[in-house]
Amino acid sequence: MKNNRIALLGTPPFPNYVIRVKGEFPMKEHEISSIGELIVQKRRAIKVTQDELAYNCKITRKAMSNIETGKSLPGLPVFEKIAQALGMDGSELYKEIEDLGLIDDLYRDEKDE
Numbered sequence: 341m342k343n344n345r346i347a348l349l350g351t352p353p354f355p356n357y358v359i360r361v362k363g364e365f366p367m368k369e370h371e372i373s374s375i376g377e378l379i380v381q382k383r384r385a386i387k388v389t390q391d392e393l394a395y396n397c398k399i400t401r402k403a404m405s406n407i408e409t410g411k412s413l414p415g416l417p418v419f420e421k422i423a424q425a426l427g428m429d430g431s432e433l434y435k436e437i438e439d440l441g442l443i444d445d446l447y448r449d450e451k452d453e
Contacts, residue, residue, distance in 0.1 A: 383408075393422070
């Protein structure tokens with residue numbers, strides 16, 4: 341899989357000088373262990389930024405960040421918007437979550453009460 345690496349060079353006189361290095365860099369494959377990680381993977385696959393996804397879902401970037409990092413879970417209306425913004429139906433995203441064994445994550449708050 342292709343991706344670009346970015347090197348930040350903070351040496352004077354260019355403290356914010358950025359170099360893009362193009363080429364083949366294998367992406368690390370890892371097991372998806374949360375709903376947020378699945379959303380991040382899907383978002384990156386369609387080359388959408390977190391800001392763009394949040395905007396398309398009509399939520400703040402911070403709210404999207406909290407969902408992607410597992411600090412919060414989306415409600416059903418937001419879940420549907422995320423799925424649509426990722427080019428999927430809500431039931432398709434739900435099925436992937438179920439197939440990965442992450443379905444308990446959706447109900448964790450209800451179990452904790």
